[in-house]
Each structure stands twice: as structure tokens, then as C-alpha cells.
Amino acid sequence: xxxxxxxxREHELDSVLALNNAVGPRILPLDxxxxxxxxxxxxxxxxxxxxxxxxxxxxxxxxxxxxxxxxFLWFRERYPHFLYIDRIVIAESYxxxxxxxxxxxxxxxxxxxxxxxxxxxxxxxxxxDATVLFHGTYGFQEVGQQLMIGVGRPVSLLAKTLCSHEFVxxxxxxxxxxxxxxxxxxxxxxxxxxxxxxxxASAG
Numbered sequence: 149x150x151x152x153x154x155x156x157r158e159h160e161l162d163s164v165l166a167l168n169n170a171v172g173p174r175i176l177p178l179d180x181x182x183x184x185x186x187x188x189x190x191x192x193x194x195x196x197x198x199x200x201x202x203x204x205x206x207x208x209x210x211x212x213x214x215x216x217x218x219x220f221l222w223f224r225e226r227y228p229h230f231l232y233i234d235r236i237v238i239a240e241s242y243x244x245x246x247x248x249x250x251x252x253x254x255x256x257x258x259x260x261x262x263x264x265x266x267x268x269x270x271x272x273x274x275x276x277d278a279t280v281l282f283h284g285t286y287g288f289q290e291v292g293q294q295l296m297i298g299v300g301r302p303v304s305l306l307a308k309t310l311c312s313h314e315f316v317x318x319x320x321x322x323x324x325x326x327x328x329x330x331x332x333x334x335x336x337x338x339x340x341x342x343x344x345x346x347x348x349a350s351a352g
């Protein structure tokens with residue numbers, strides 16, 4: 149079995165959409181416009197590819213995003229810098245093989261180079277003890293609860309302090325080093341810029 153965690157590609161968005169909407173009530177549904185919005189704006193949008201098949205994905209956004217999710221906005225009102233995990237989805241046939249932990253290791257590695265906090269939420273109804281336990285053992289702590297507007301379901305709002313970020317900031321981001329080393333695993337996701345595209349269209 150060959151596993152690769154990599155940035156999503158545009159032609160895979162339909163597969164991501166189908167995977168998301170096959171999960172059921174544990175994950176909020178998406179439409180094609182929604183998944184394309186994430187493709188354009190998400191800070192982190194990676195898939196797990198196993199032997200050429202997309203087995204799962206994880207989407208996360210920075211605090212500067214224009215995202216309107218009430219849970220994302222809850223965090224933005226309280227924390228100046230964070231990476232927010234909006235959703236993680238694993239295909240049914242690939243569950244219970246540790247893909248969730250692999251994704252969380254990867255997104256944590258990405259986040260700790262940039263922000264001091266990793267955030268997310270879990271639904272409290274219907275209660276999913278496996279999900280609650282997973283986040284607790286991975287270092288997340290509850291920092292609040294709210295009834296999610298528009299959905300009517302209570303959520304537990306979780307945050308994980310990224311202890312390595314202070315070292316990265318002191319060593320690479322705020323001194324003469326001039327930034328992170330130019331390595332593949334430190335690179336930002338290449339995103340399409342809709343504003344730039346519109347500017348080119350109006351100019352031509």
C-alpha cells in the first residue's frame with residue numbers, strides 16, 4: 149500500500165464533494181460552489197491518496213479567511229492567530245487504519261510553523277465518543293460550547309496549543325534568518341487568486 153498526503157488538485161473536487169456528502173450527519177454537507185470556495189481560499193486542503201485512490205481529505209483555514217461559519221467566527225472573535233480545521237473526512241472503506249491521526253500529524257506540522265493555535269469543533273449531538281476521545285488524546289481542550297446557528301446542534305469548541313511555534317517564531321520569523329528554510333514540507337499551498345484572475349480579465 150502506498151500512501152501520499154498532498155495538496156488537492158482541481159480535477160479532484162468532484163471526488164472530494166462526493167466523499168464529503170457520503171459521510172452523513174457527522175459532517176455538514178457541501179455543494180460544488182462550497183468545495184470550489186475551499187479550493188480557492190483554504191490555507192490547507194490536502195487529500196490522502198492510497199494506491200491512486202482518494203481515501204480522505206482535510207480542510208483548514210487561517211484566521212484571516214472570509215469564512216462565515218459561526219464556529220470559525222467564534223474563534224476569530226477570541227484568538228488573533230490560529231489555523232481552523234473545518235472538516236476531515238475519511239472514506240468508509242479506509243477508516244480504522246490511522247488516517248485521521250496521520251492527517252492530524254500533518255496539519256499540526258503545517259500549523260506550528262505559522263500559528264500558536266490549532267482549533268476545531270465536534271458535534272455534541274449525536275454524541276460521538278470516538279471523536280471526543282480522539283481529540284482529547286491528541287491534545288485538544290474544550291475552550292467553549294455553542295449552539296451552531298443554522299444547524300441547531302450543540303458543538304464543543306476545541307483548541308490545541310502548538311508549543312513549537314514559539315521556537316519557530318523566535319528562530320526563523322522574527323530574526324535575521326529572514327523566514328523559513330526553502331524546503332518542500334515548509335511550503336505554502338499554491339492557491340488560485342480570484343482577484344488576480346478578475347484583474348487580468350478586466351485588463352485584457
